[in-house]
Every structure is written in structure tokens, then in C-alpha cells.
Amino acid sequence: xxxxxxxxxxxxxxxxxxxxxxxxxxxxxxxxxxxxxxxxxxxxxxxxxxxxxxxxxxxxxxxxxxxxxxxxxxxxxxxxxxxxxxxxxxxxxxxxxxxxxxxxxxxxxxxxxxxxxxxxxxxxxxxxxxxxxxxxxxxxxxxxxxxxxxxxxxxxxxxxxxxxxxxxxxxxxxxxxxxxxxxxxxxxxxxxxxxxxxxxxxxxxxxxxxxxxxxxxx
Amino acid sequence: xxxxxxxxxxxxxxxxxxxxxxxxxxxxxxxxxxxxxxxxxxxxxxxxxxxxxxxxxxxxxxxxxxxxxxxxxxxxxxxxxxxxxxxxxxxxxxxxxxxxxxxxxxxxxxxxxxxxxxxxxxxxxxxxxxxxxxxxxxxxxxxxxxxxxxxxxxxxxxxxxxxxxxxxxxxxxxxxxxxxxxxxxxxxxxxxxxxxxxxxxxxxxxxxxxxxxxxxxx
Numbered sequence: 001x002x003x004x005x006x007x008x009x010x011x012x013x014x015x016x017x018x019x020x021x022x023x024x025x026x027x028x029x030x031x032x033x034x035x036x037x038x039x040x041x042x043x044x045x046x047x048x049x050x051x052x053x054x055x056x057x058x059x060x061x062x063x064x065x066x067x068x069x070x071x072x073x074x075x076x077x078x079x080x081x082x083x084x085x086x087x088x089x090x091x092x093x094x095x096x097x098x099x100x101x102x103x104x105x106x107x108x109x110x111x112x113x114x115x116x117x118x119x120x121x122x123x124x125x126x127x128x129x130x131x132x133x134x135x136x137x138x139x140x141x142x143x144x145x146x147x148x149x150x151x152x153x154x155x156x157x158x159x160x161x162x163x164x165x166x167x168x169x170x171x172x173x174x175x176x177x178x179x180x181x182x183x184x185x186x187x188x189x190x191x192x193x194x195x196x197x198x199x200x201x202x203x204x205x206x207x208x209x210x211x212x213x214x215x216x217x218x
Numbered sequence: 219x220x221x222x223x224x225x226x227x228x229x230x231x232x233x234x235x236x237x238x239x240x241x242x243x244x245x246x247x248x249x250x251x252x253x254x255x256x257x258x259x260x261x262x263x264x265x266x267x268x269x270x271x272x273x274x275x276x277x278x279x280x281x282x283x284x285x286x287x288x289x290x291x292x293x294x295x296x297x298x299x300x301x302x303x304x305x306x307x308x309x310x311x312x313x314x315x316x317x318x319x320x321x322x323x324x325x326x327x328x329x330x331x332x333x334x335x336x337x338x339x340x341x342x343x344x345x346x347x348x349x350x351x352x353x354x355x356x357x358x359x360x361x362x363x364x365x366x367x368x369x370x371x372x373x374x375x376x377x378x379x380x381x382x383x384x385x386x387x388x389x390x391x392x393x394x395x396x397x398x399x400x401x402x403x404x405x406x407x408x409x410x411x412x413x414x415x416x417x418x419x420x421x422x423x424x425x426x427x428x429x430x431x432x433x434x435x436x
Contacts, residue, residue: 040257040341040370041362068342070368092372094312094342121370122340123258124286124312143361143384144259150288152258152339154310166361169390173417199391 015129018098022132025105026115031062032215033115035096035131037155038139039148040121043165045073047139047198047207048116049080054208056081059113059215064088064104066096066120073118084109095119095126114215123152135214137161140184142170142177149184156187161194163207168197233347236316240350243323244333249280250433251333253314253349255373256357257366258339261383263291265357265416265425266334267298272426274299277331277433282306282322284314284338291336302327313337313344332433341370353432355379360388364398367405374405379412381425386415 026033038044045065052061062084065073074087086104088096096119108115117133119126138159140148143166149156156162162184167177177195184191194210196203244251256262263283270279280302283291292305304322306314314337326333335351337344356377358366361384367374374380380402385395395413402409412428414421 039259039339040366041359067369069371070365072365072369092342094340120342121257122312122342124310124338124340125343141259141361143359143387147288147290148258151285151290153287169361169387172387172390 012128015098018102019130019132022098022101022105023134026132026134029110029112031112031115032135033117033131033133034135034137034214035117035119035126035133036137036139037119037123037126037159038121039123039141039144042121042139042141042144043198044118044121044139045076047163047165047196047204048077048118050198050201050204051208051211052077052080052082054204055114055212056083058212060111062108062112062115064096064101064115064117066090066100066118068092068120083112090120093120094122095129096131097129098131101131114211123148123155127155127158135160137163139163139165140180141166142175142180143173145173146175146180146183149180149187153187156184156191159188160190160192162191163194163196165196165198167195167202168200230346233316236320237348237350240316240319240323241352244350244352247328247330249330249333250353251335251349251351252353252355252432253335253337253344253351254355254357255337255341255344255377256339257341257359257362260339260357260359260362261416262336262339262357263294265381265383265414265422266295266336268416268419268422269426269429270295270298270300272422273332273430274301276430278329280326280330280333282319282333282335284308284318284336286310286338301330308338311338312340312342313347314349315347316349319349332429341366341373345373345376353378355381357381357383358398358402359384360393360395360398361391363391364393364401367398367402371405374402374409377406378408378410380409381412381414383414383416385413385420386418
């Protein structure tokens with residue numbers, strides 16, 4: 001391994017400078033930008049597929065997909081009808097950074113209403129990295145159990161919106177979605193909450209109406 | 219935030235020195251040590267509870283629990299019958315390090331046969347950190363979907379053992395456990411695989427027989 005000197009404060013400062021540049025560009029172009037975070041396999045991409053299919057004839061949606069490896073998710077959201085999609089492969093990096101977003105936007109077309117950034121599956125490392133987004137959103141899968149809000153409080157506090165996904169599996173895993181919401185609100189009482197099953201479609205309409213309302217055409 | 223200078227190579231070198239010290243102590247005391255990693259909410263603690271309940275009258279099991287916050291998991295495995303349990307709360311750190319294990323072992327009693335380290339829920343950051351363990355094990359929950367081996371290849375390659383958990387939910391999430399095993403073996407053909415449902419108990423006997431066989435009394 002080559003020698004790497006990392007000065008954490010400088011990295012965060014550099015990230016924040018680029019994040020502000022991204023934020024300025026988003027404002028100038030009139031794009032609402034959301035940063036979606038969760039554990040691996042919580043259903044982010046499936047929810048995006050369903051949402052884009054429902055919304056793509058009403059607003060122009062762009063997606064930046066973050067993954068360690070593969071372009072599987074980019075292919076899926078493109079097929080669902082996203083207007084513009086770019087896949088970032090970080091190699092081994094555990095979170096997206098503002099500079100990756102800036103680079104990904106090099107060929108971003110004009111006219112997007114909503115840009116969705118799907119972060120790396122990780123409840124910890126992406127939280128402190130400002131990408132220039134307006135709203136941080138987290139997904140929590142019902143199958144992950146009741147204890148995640150208290151065990152990973154940082155991400156619950158950083159987000160404005162919580163989507164409790166896979167609610168169709170609640171009876172099978174003995175987790176009450178409403179109790180999980182209560183646990184989450186104890187960590188962050190400001191959370192706006194949606195309950196969905198991306199697989200069955202339950203709750204996806206409400207979530208999509210909200211996405212539409214925050215997009216610049218909403 | 220205070221200024222922190224991080225020299226990655228030096229941190230890894232320092233970690234490895236302590237990991238070797240841990241490894242030497244484990245060998246001297248005749249303890250088998252495993253490091254269990256997974257996404258948040260894959261069922262690590264539930265599997266440990268069931269395993270410890272089945273094995274605690276045959277071998278002396280110690281557990282070191284790693285979490286960002288709370289001692290919920292330590293309480294659970296202690297109630298299940300673990301001989302010795304220590305909870306590490308990392309605050310915000312996304313992985314366990316050898317120095318944390320060394321510190322946790324300060325009051326570790328003699329006579330343990332098996333020490334199980336439950337790492338932070340994270341598929342990326344814990345992988346490169348040697349704790350002094352003999353075997354790295356990962357859990358993959360069937361509810362996380364089919365694409366994780368290819369999207370997070372590093373952890374699949376680092377581990378000797380894969381436990382595919384929550385197989386009782388396979389029909390509800392349209393994931394075939396055998397297909398997931400095939401995907402995993404494409405990334406690491408050396409993986410020893412167990413299929414379990416910690417909740418229903420399916421497959422837990424085989425897994426426990428193996429734990430017993432690797433423990434120094436096995």
C-alpha cells in the first residue's frame with residue numbers, strides 16, 4: 001500500500017467547498033437534490049425503480065448511483081425511466097463525496113427537476129459528507145429490527161425524512177412498523193415518515209406525491 | 219472539530235502490531251477467536267443468542283460486542299448464557315480495531331474456549347482491520363437481495379465462512395438461497411457456507427456443530 005497522509009479536517013473542508021459549488025449549481029439549474037442513505041439491501045433501488053416509473057411522465061428525474069462495484073443499479077433505474085443516470089464506483093470507499101458528485105455531473109443535461117443520489121449502503125460513513133443536496137433521506141428496512149435508531153443515532157439525526165420499507169414483511173419478523181417509527185422519533189422528533197413496501201407498492205403513492213411536491217415543478 | 223492528522227499506513231501498521239499481540243494471547247490461552255461481520259440488522263445477535271443457548275453447557279463462550287451506541291446486544295448474549303461479555307461502544311467509528319479488543323480483554327477470565335467478536339454492522343470498513351482473530355465470518359441476510367456478493371466483493375473475499383441467514387423469508391422476497399450461495403461462491407469459491415434462520419432455528423444445529431468443532435475443545 002502506498003503511503004497516504006490524510007488530514008481529516010482538510011478533507012472535510014475541501015469536501016464542503018465542493019459541496020457548496022454543487023449546491024450553487026443545483027440552485028441555478030432549479031434542481032431539487034436528495035441524498036438517500038441506508039444499510040445494504042434495504043430496498044433503495046427497488047423503491048427508486050417504482051417511484052421513477054410512476055413519476056417519469058410528470059417530472060424529469062436524474063439519478064447518481066453510488067456503489068463499491070458494478071453498474072447493476074444504474075441499469076435498473078435507467079430501465080425504469082430515469083432521464084439521466086450516472087454510476088459511481090468507489091472501488092472500496094465507504095461513502096460518496098462532493099467531488100465524486102461534481103465529476104458525475106459533467107455530462108448532466110439541463111432540465112432535470114429532481115436529482116436523486118443513492119449513496120453507498122452504510123449507516124455510518126456517508127452521514128458526515130455533505131454532497132450539496134437539499135434533503136437527506138434514510139431508508140430503514142423492517143427486517144433490520146427495532147434497535148437501529150438507538151444503535152445508529154447519527155444517521156437518524158442527520159435526516160429529515162425516514163422511509164420504513166418492507167412493511168409487508170412486518171408480521172414475519174415480529175416488528176411493528178408503528179413501534180419502529182416511535183423508536184425513530186425518540187432519536188429525531190423532526191423526522192417526516194413514510195411507510196412503504198417497494199415490492200408490493202404499498203405506500204409508494206404517498207411517497208411519490210411527496211417527491212413530486214418537493215421537486216421544482218411540484 | 220479538532221485537527222486530526224491521520225496517516226493511514228501508520229494506523230494500519232499500529233493496528234497490526236496490536237492484532238499480533240492479541241493473536242499471541244489467544245494462542246497462549248487456547249481460545250479460538252472468530253470475527254463476525256455483516257450489514258446492520260442481518261441477525262448476528264439473534265444467531266449468537268440461539269448458538270450460545272445451545273452450546274453454553276458444552277463450552278465456555280465469551281463475546282465482545284461492537285456497536286456505535288447502546289449495550290442492547292451485550293445484555294442479550296449475556297442472558298443467553300455467555301460466560302463473559304464486554305460491550306464496545308465506538309461512538310461513531312465504523313469498525314472495530316485491534317486496540318479496542320485488547321482493551322476489552324483486560325478483564326477477560328481464563329478458561330474460555332471460544333471468543334466471538336461481533337463487529338459493527340458495516341460491509342466495508344471492518345474488512346481491512348485485523349483484530350487478531352483466527353477466522354472471519356460474514357452473515358448475509360436473504361432479505362438483502364441477490365446482488366451483494368458482486369457489489370461488496372471485498373468482504374466476501376476476506377471471509378472463510380458465509381452464513382446465509384433469514385432463509386425462512388426467502389419465498390417472501392423472491393430470493394433463492396441456493397442462487398445466492400452460487401453468486402457468493404463466484405466471488406470466493408473457498409467459502410464454507412451455512413444456511414440458517416436464527417428466528418425459526420433452521421440450520422442452527424449445523425452451524426453450532428461447526429462452532430463446537432473449531433473451538434479448542436471441539
